[in-house]
Amino acid sequence: MAPIIKVENLHKHFKVARHRRGFLGAFRGLVSREYETVRAVDGISFEIGRGELVGYIGPNGAGKSTTIKILAGLLVPTGGTVIVNGRVPWRERKSHVATIGAVFGQRTTLWWDLPVIESLELLQYVYDVPPERFRRNLAEFREMLELDQFLETPVRSLSLGQRMRADLCAAMLHDPMLLFLDEPTIGLDVVAKERIRQFIRRINRERGTTIILTTHDLSDVEKLCERVMIIDHGRLLFDGELSELRNRFGGEREMVVYFDQEYDEVAVDGAEVVSRNGKRVTYRFDGHEITASELIGRISARHRIRDLSVREADIEDLVRKIYEGRLLEAPDAG
Amino acid sequence: MRRTIDIYLRLISVQIRSQMQYRASFLMSLSATALITFLGFGSLAMVFWRFDNIGGWTLWEVGFLYGMVEAAFGTMDLFFSGFNPHIFSRLIRMGTLDQILLRPLSVTLQVLGSSFIMKRLSRISQGALIFVISVAMLDVHWTPAKVAYLPLVFFGLMCFFGGFFVIGSTLTFWTVQPIEVVNIFTYGGREMIAYPMHIYERWMRDFFTYIVPAIFLNYYPALYFLEKPDPFGMPDFAPFLAPVVGVGMLVASFAFWSYGIRHYQSTAT
Numbered sequence: 001m002a003p004i005i006k007v008e009n010l011h012k013h014f015k016v017a018r019h020r021r022g023f024l025g026a027f028r029g030l031v032s033r034e035y036e037t038v039r040a041v042d043g044i045s046f047e048i049g050r051g052e053l054v055g056y057i058g059p060n061g062a063g064k065s066t067t068i069k070i071l072a073g074l075l076v077p078t079g080g081t082v083i084v085n086g087r088v089p090w091r092e093r094k095s096h097v098a099t100i101g102a103v104f105g106q107r108t109t110l111w112w113d114l115p116v117i118e119s120l121e122l123l124q125y126v127y128d129v130p131p132e133r134f135r136r137n138l139a140e141f142r143e144m145l146e147l148d149q150f151l152e153t154p155v156r157s158l159s160l161g162q163r164m165r166a167d168l169c170a171a172m173l174h175d176p177m178l179l180f181l182d183e184p185t186i187g188l189d190v191v192a193k194e195r196i197r198q199f200i201r202r203i204n205r206e207r208g209t210t211i212i213l214t215t216h217d218l219s220d221v222e223k224l225c226e227r228v229m230i231i232d233h234g235r236l237l238f239d240g241e242l243s244e245l246r247n248r249f250g251g252e253r254e255m256v257v258y259f260d261q262e263y264d265e266v267a268v269d270g271a272e273v274v275s276r277n278g279k280r281v282t283y284r285f286d287g288h289e290i291t292a293s294e295l296i297g298r299i300s301a302r303h304r305i306r307d308l309s310v311r312e313a314d315i316e317d318l319v320r321k322i323y324e325g326r327l328l329e330a331p332d333a334g
Numbered sequence: 335m336r337r338t339i340d341i342y343l344r345l346i347s348v349q350i351r352s353q354m355q356y357r358a359s360f361l362m363s364l365s366a367t368a369l370i371t372f373l374g375f376g377s378l379a380m381v382f383w384r385f386d387n388i389g390g391w392t393l394w395e396v397g398f399l400y401g402m403v404e405a406a407f408g409t410m411d412l413f414f415s416g417f418n419p420h421i422f423s424r425l426i427r428m429g430t431l432d433q434i435l436l437r438p439l440s441v442t443l444q445v446l447g448s449s450f451i452m453k454r455l456s457r458i459s460q461g462a463l464i465f466v467i468s469v470a471m472l473d474v475h476w477t478p479a480k481v482a483y484l485p486l487v488f489f490g491l492m493c494f495f496g497g498f499f500v501i502g503s504t505l506t507f508w509t510v511q512p513i514e515v516v517n518i519f520t521y522g523g524r525e526m527i528a529y530p531m532h533i534y535e536r537w538m539r540d541f542f543t544y545i546v547p548a549i550f551l552n553y554y555p556a557l558y559f560l561e562k563p564d565p566f567g568m569p570d571f572a573p574f575l576a577p578v579v580g581v582g583m584l585v586a587s588f589a590f591w592s593y594g595i596r597h598y599q600s601t602a603t
Contacts, residue, residue: 014601074435076600090599098438109433113352122348125341126437154355
């Protein structure tokens with residue numbers, strides 16, 4: 001099947017005026033400006049198939065939202081080709097945005113002073129949704145997102161979580177094939193996050209909506225996405241399955257051991273002592289070199305173990321390491 | 335087209351309902367604006383009380399000009415609320431413009447529908463009142479042609495000042511903050527053409543004739559309506575340029591606007 005998104009060698013460069021320091025500098029900046037070129041997106045290529053749910057992650061300023069804005073038709077790139085749903089987003093903005101939905105975390109698409117329901121009804125006309133389909137969708141989303149308790153409340157009085165639910169509903173009313181979610185769980189409590197994740201999962205599975213999710217919260221990615229793309233400095237560092245990311249980079253694991261008594265010498269071959277606190281010792285080992293049971297064997301050959309636990313490298317750590325460039329030698333990255 | 339109008343009316347109705355929610359503030363600003371406008375004309379009347387004419391024009395003749403400009407500018411200010419540079423620049427700063435670009439509607443339509451400042455009604459009604467009183471006092475010689483031309487002049491004035499709003503808003507694509515210089519043309523221009531142009535210095539009049547052709551929007555039509563001689567010897571069709579100049583101004587400013595949007599789409603971060 002043809003991919004819904006095809007991006008080839010995408011570039012977006014910005015000219016940014018260099019700020020001079022101090023009063024005199026500001027004055028000189030008025031007269032003559034020096035510009036610096038920032039490569040927000042610096043040669044990215046990828047394809048996304050219909051129905052995929054992709055996590056797009058990267059630190060602040062990595063080029064995430066620039067990419068999303070280009071895909072959504074808001075920004076025109078400096079170079080490269082982008083085809084979304086058979087269209088070049090920025091060339092056919094109106095027909096393109098009619099087929100996508102977007103929620104940009106902190107901003108609402110709803111009318112501030114209107115009750116939620118009236119905003120949604122207005123969007124029915126904006127997107128020209130047939131009344132029957134609008135009713136059906138609204139009924140479904142009201143139930144899924146539990147909107148009923150605040151449908152009549154003006155948007156300005158909603159809590160962040162409620163507003164996000166209302167915005168998700170607004171983004172889906174016209175049955176978009178493609179949904180962009182930029183930080184949909186930012187600032188929400190655990191329960192609210194979970195409700196939103198469930199919604200995302202359901203619309204992806206039940207409606208086949210292709211979803212691109214950018215987030216700081218890696219547990220969003222862990223719980224929702226099979227595929228993850230990691231971007232930094234405008235380049236794609238990793239594009240693949242989450243499990244592959246773990247396998248490839250997640251060799252490091254930790255084992256916390258509680259000994260029967262305090263030993264003077266706890267070092268063993270194949271593992272590094274990370275911390276030591278009385279009878280509790282934390283080892284770090286590389287899963288590719290030694291298995292957990294081998295390590296347990298080596299330790300228990302010398303000392304008596306009372307209890308232990310093994311911790312998987314969590315993806316937050318992995319991603320941090322990737323950003324830090326420690327694992328950058330990935331052969332097929334970029 | 336019908337869909338466009340339908341959406342526009344819905345967007346405007348949102349703006350009106352939003353303002354009604356803050357009733358006290360709405361009524362207060364309405365009466366404050368009314369007071370200021372009346373004070374404006376009041377001070378004009380004071381001048382006449384001392385001098386009994388301005389450049390040979392009576393109070394009611396100046397009132398004809400003044401009322402027309404106030405009413406037309408006020409109407410423009412109402413319908414182009416979204417293009418008021420101070421209001422539009424907020425759309426850019428708050429990222430609302432991105433939300434607008436995400437909807438399958440014309441950007442211009444949505445900006446027009448993004449604000450509708452009802453308190454402008456007071457300026458419109460004050461202007462209309464001054465105009466009507468002046469006409470009543472003047473005993474204007476109305477012909478069918480004059481009656482037909484009056485709304486066109488009004489429309490031309492609206493388009494002309496609307497153009498400055500659009501230009502001022504477009505500039506904020508580059509500057510983010512609205513540029514005060516534009517206000518010289520919009521608000522300064524409004525003050526200026528509320529009085530007969532022959533009272534001004536030559537260089538100023540030339541500026542508003544050849545660079546910013548405001549003189550054709552109000553002064554020349556007024557000469558025609560009041561059947562006064564043209565002191566500058568312009569061609570006979572000069573009084574009838576108002577709609578052409580107004581619409582031309584608006585069309586040109588919307589061309590600049592489209593260019594501004596393209597610029598925004600290639601630089602916005």
